[in-house]
Amino acid sequence: MSYRCHVFVCENARPDGGKPSCGPRGGVAVRAALERALAAEPALWGQVAVTGATCLGPCFDGPTAVVYPEGVWYGGLAPEDVPALVREHLLGGRPLETRRLLRLRAEDGPALRMPGQGDPDEGE
């Protein structure tokens, strides 16, 4: 494994009027904030990589990100979430549950759930 965590932040930008796209909704700002935050955490240098991504898929739940190798998906991200994301996930090793996209599996189809949206399987 090259990096302990590799964070991909969706920066997709599509023309106005169709599906929402993560980049202008905050994805670009989230990646920039994440890069600034990592630059201030020497313990993470060389351990965590951040990369922008073309469309990650769950557009209506954006801005989205995915962290590998653990395969933890996030949605509804804003730059203000970055300190907690760094503290909880990247330093602490615990997903930031308040922004986690749950049940993102092929068999679930398009119906993603955010915490607090009444999914009976939330937290499984």
Place this chain on the structure above:
Amino acid sequence: MSYRCHVFVCENARPDGGKPSCGPRGGVAVRAALERALAAEPALWGQVAVTGATCLGPCFDGPTAVVYPEGVWYGGLAPEDVPALVREHLLGGRPLETRRLLRLRAEDGPALRMPGQGDPDEGE
């Protein structure tokens, strides 16, 4: 885990005259070829995702890609490599060794090695 394999292909494009960039060297074409190949493999639908990436880092070894969760890095990719990549890695579960970037770890610094370049640690 949402996808069994998530392939990120570097599509970075920087102005001419500096470091090489993966997108125009073949990264864009590799991603397109990979998406076409996956569309023709129903066994991989919903199992494998392909996403374009901004700079993945090892620019001189591009076009690059990384496959998660296994964290296997590739370099020197061309569209002609896609059938073997699909057959060996995505269907067969074995990295395509002829295009693998070896020793891509933080402690290795920038000196990446491609197979056959005389790295005594090749294949470790």
